Amino acid sequence: MTDQNPIIVWFRQDLRVSDNPAFMAAADSGRPVIPVYILDDDTPGDWMPGGAARWWLHHSLAVLGETLESMGASLVLRRGNAKTGIADLVNECDAAGVYWNRCYEPFAIARDKEIKASLIDAEVDTRSFNGSLLHEPWTIEKKAGGFYKVYTRYWHACRDKGEPAPPIDAPDKIFSGAGTITSDDLNDWELLPTKPDWAQGFRDRWVPGEHGAQKRLDTFLDEAAEKYIDQRNLPAVLGTSNLSPFLHTGDISPRQIWQRTIDKLGWTSQTEAFLKEIVWREFAYHVFYYLPDLPEKPMNPKFASFPWVDDNDALKAWQSGMTGYPMVDAGMRELWHTGHMHNRVRMIVGSFLVKHLLLPWQDGEAWFWDTLVDADLAVNAFSWQWIGGCGADAAPYFRIFNPITQGEKFDADGEYVRKYVPEIAGLPNKYLFSPWEAPADVLRDASVALGDTYPEPIIAHKAGRERALEAFKSLPKAEAN
Ligand SMILES: Cc1cc2nc3c(=O)[nH]c(=O)nc-3n(C[C@H](O)[C@H](O)[C@H](O)COP(=O)(O)OP(=O)(O)OC[C@H]3O[C@@H](n4cnc5c(N)ncnc54)[C@H](O)[C@@H]3O)c2cc1C
Numbered sequence: 001m002t003d004q005n006p007i008i009v010w011f012r013q014d015l016r017v018s019d020n021p022a023f024m025a026a027a028d029s030g031r032p033v034i035p036v037y038i039l040d041d042d043t044p045g046d047w048m049p050g051g052a053a054r055w056w057l058h059h060s061l062a063v064l065g066e067t068l069e070s071m072g073a074s075l076v077l078r079r080g081n082a083k084t085g086i087a088d089l090v091n092e093c094d095a096a097g098v099y100w101n102r103c104y105e106p107f108a109i110a111r112d113k114e115i116k117a118s119l120i121d122a123e124v125d126t127r128s129f130n131g132s133l134l135h136e137p138w139t140i141e142k143k144a145g146g147f148y149k150v151y152t153r154y155w156h157a158c159r160d161k162g163e164p165a166p167p168i169d170a171p172d173k174i175f176s177g178a179g180t181i182t183s184d185d186l187n188d189w190e191l192l193p194t195k196p197d198w199a200q201g202f203r204d205r206w207v208p209g210e211h212g213a214q215k216r217l218d219t220f221l222d223e224a225a226e227k228y229i230d231q232r233n234l235p236a237v238l239g240t241s242n243l244s245p246f247l248h249t250g251d252i253s254p255r256q257i258w259q260r261t262i263d264k265l266g267w268t269s270q271t272e273a274f275l276k277e278i279v280w281r282e283f284a285y286h287v288f289y290y291l292p293d294l295p296e297k298p299m300n301p302k303f304a305s306f307p308w309v310d311d312n313d314a315l316k317a318w319q320s321g322m323t324g325y326p327m328v329d330a331g332m333r334e335l336w337h338t339g340h341m342h343n344r345v346r347m348i349v350g351s352f353l354v355k356h357l358l359l360p361w362q363d364g365e366a367w368f369w370d371t372l373v374d375a376d377l378a379v380n381a382f383s384w385q386w387i388g389g390c391g392a393d394a395a396p397y398f399r400i401f402n403p404i405t406q407g408e409k410f411d412a413d414g415e416y417v418r419k420y421v422p423e424i425a426g427l428p429n430k431y432l433f434s435p436w437e438a439p440a441d442v443l444r445d446a447s448v449a450l451g452d453t454y455p456e457p458i459i460a461h462k463a464g465r466e467r468a469l470e471a472f473k474s475l476p477k478a479e480a481n
Contacts, residue, residue, distance in 0.1 A: 005096035006032040006177030007125070008089055010082075011075075012108075014101040014131040014250035015060045016210040017067055019167035021129035022099040031096055032177025035068050035075050036089060037061060039189055040082040043111045047295065047377055050370035052339040053248070055199050056208050058191035060249045063209025065186070073176040077184040086115055090124055093181055098124060101131030101250075104285050105377050106292035133282055134164040134254050137289030147290040149299075149392045154283050155276060167255040201337035206373065208245065213252035216243055221264050228270045235334075235342035236415035241274070242340070244374035247281065254278050284382035287392045295365065295381035298390035306390075307471050308360040317458050318353055319367055321420070324450075324457035326433055327407035328352045330420035337420070339373035344410050350387035351401035356464030358471060361388035389472075397472045400465050407433035423454050 007026040014020055015037075026033045041048040049057060065075040078085045086098060098119055103112070112128065119126040130136050140148065140157050148154035193199050207215070220241040224231060231239025246252045257278060265271050288294045298304055317323050321332035331345035341349070346368075353364045365384040369375045385391025389398075411417055414432045418425040424435055426446030431438035435448060436457055443450065450456050459467075 001094075001096055003031055005094050006034045007097040007099055008034045008036055008086070008093070008095045010086065010098060010100040011035060011037045011064065012100060012103055012250075013248065014253075015064045016213070016251055016253070017064075017071070018170040018210065019131070019253040019256050020101065020170070021131050021168065022101045022127070024168055024171055025127060025129065026097070026099050027171030027174045029097070030175070032175045033073055034089070034093055034095070034177045034181060035064075035073055036085075037064075037075060037077055038082045038085040039077070039079045040085070040111075041079075042081040043083075043107050044105065045107065047105070047107070047369070050372070050375055051193065051198075052202070052371050052373045053245075053375045054191040055193065055202055055339070056206070056245050056249055056373045058186065058189070059206075059208035060251055061186055063211065063251075067210060071171075071174055073174055074183065076181050077186060077189075079184055079189065082111060083115055083118075087118070089181070090119070090122070093177065093179070096125055097127065099127045099129070101129050102136070103132070104137060104289055131253060132250060133285060134158070134258060134279070135161060135282060137286045140286060147286060148283070149287070151280065151283050151393045154286065155279055158279055158282070164255055164258055166259055167253060198336075199339075202339050202373065205338045205340070206245070208249070208251060208373075210251050213243065213246035214256075216246060217241065217252065217257060217260060221261060225261065225265055225274060226268075226270050228274045232273070233344045233410050235331075235345050236411055236413070236419070240343065244376075244379075245340070245372075248374045248376045254281070281376075281379055283392075284376075284378045287382055288378040294385065294391075295377055296362065298388065299385055299392060299394075300390040302475050303388065303390035305475070306360075307358070307474055309358045311357065311359065314357045314458060315359055315363055317455070318349070318357060318359070318364075322455050323352065324436070324455040325352065325403040326417045326421050326424060326435065327403045327411065330411075330417045333420040334416075335368075335371050339371065341372070342416075344406075345416075346383070347387065347395075348401050348403055348406050350384065351395075352403055354388050355397075355400045355468040356403075356459055356461070358468060361385065361390075398469060400468055402461065402465075404433045404461065421454070424448050 007029050009023050009026045017023060068075050090098065116126050135158055140154065142148060148157065224239050227239065231237045243252060243257065247254065258275060261271050261275060291299060318332060321329035323329055328349050331341050331349040335341040350364055353359050354361050361384040365380055368380055382391060386394045389396055407417060414429050417432055427435055427438060427448060431442060435454060436450060448454055
């Protein structure tokens with residue numbers, strides 16, 4: 001082995017060159033660097049990335065490839081099981097080391113442990129780093145031991161640790177080591193939709209990749225962060241950061257967000273409210289680490305016997321934004337068109353699915369998994385359990401969001417609903433969230449024919465609510481949150 005044997009940097013959910021500890025360590029080694037991404041659809045089983053996340057991944061990888069090219073290195077793309085992929089690459093280039101930033105899904109942890117053990121056996125320098133979290137799940141512990149299930153306590157425990165580590169810059173220079181190593185062509189991976197091309201709305205809304213992430217953060221800090229508390233619940237306003245897909249892919253790191261927010265605006269009630277959301281993401285990772293079956297099994301075990309219904313027509317109506325509840329339908333259509341949905345609306349559509357329609361939260365989780373550009377196993381599973389009333393610090397099952405008053409409160413001018421449900425745009429605000437209550441002449445004037453141009457409500461609000469409460473009562477008392 002000479003100092004010309006390269007270091008492989010295995011990029012995963014850290015598709016950036018700045019604040020990337022594995023990449024920096026490889027650059028610092030003084031050895032040639034081979035950046036690699038492996039599309040491993042084998043290891044995650046049922047949880048391989050869905051369609052919307054694959055769209056994002058394509059663009060994010062394209063940007064990373066260009067950035068690395070500008071630094072004099074070529075991104076090597078491989079497809080298949082990462083265990084074999086890494087072993088092959090190490091042999092092909094006689095690598096001195098393999099560095100990566102850690103992932104936290106149980107299947108990724110198991111795979112990475114195996115890879116690490118076999119690389120160490122082969123005397124390959126193997127190092128892993130924290131590139132995706134302010135605090136890794138196991139570094140925050142209750143004093144009496146064990147993990148946190150209540151967010152406020154978790155938040156205080158994080159704050160007690162002091163300020164998170166500052167982000168690091170991109171390396172000034174790297175020595176390229178790819179030489180004759182072959183790479184797949186990104187376009188051959190077919191991560192983008194072909195026919196039908198459902199991604200026009202995605203292209204209109206998003207600029208994935210590291211530069212896009214930095215720009216999005218700047219715009220948020222310039223235009224919305226100081227009004228975060230007042231605007232974060234208004235889906236018609238760009239009042240939140242929209243950084244979730246960038247965070248999921250690792251186009252940006254939470255350390256970069258944390259530091260830039262504080263440097264630019266200081267610690268105020270507004271910035272604290274925003275940074276607390278970044279820490280909700282960490283809380284989801286914390287809980288998921290200790291409960292690896294979170295995506296499948298309710299945290300509260302008695303919910304395993306909850307009398308969910310099996311109603312494919314209702315599920316289809318929900319998925320396609322045709323429930324007859326404008327606020328729910330607007331959310332589901334925003335999701336389909338843009339790959340994203342405002343957090344307030346995620347709560348409204350989620351509650352509607354599990355409570356009004358009595359469909360299992362896992363059905364909602366699966367649909368979000370396929371359609372969200374920010375689909376993240378920890379946060380999605382955690383959030384659906386929260387909605388279902390069975391998760392950590394969850395909304396109690398008996399608290400049922402009213403999709404009509406939620407709309408009146410958070411979309412008072414109807415701008416959001418009119419954008420995504422244009423067929424009822426002519427209704428006055430008074431009836432916009434409950435068109436079935438509009439008198440016949442009002443419907444006629446607005447060119448709305450219920451059951452024809454827009455659906456009748458799939459279930460009456462009151463009946464849905466009562467059915468949900470009855471179902472909840474069937475759970476043994478002690479377990480009912
Ligand atoms: C049913 C349901 C499913 C969800 N699925 C996902 C998912 O798959 N991936 C995902 O990233 N978020 C998910 N969320 C959380 C939240 O809706 C999104 O993170 C948020 O809407 C992203 O918008 P933003 O970046 O503008 O958020 P901001 O308000 O700007 O918040 C900043 C960041 O904090 C984190 N964050 C914000 N809200 C939450 C939250 N409630 N829980 C955990 N982290 C949060 C995100 O990383 C977000 O980018 C889900 C929420 C619900 C109710």
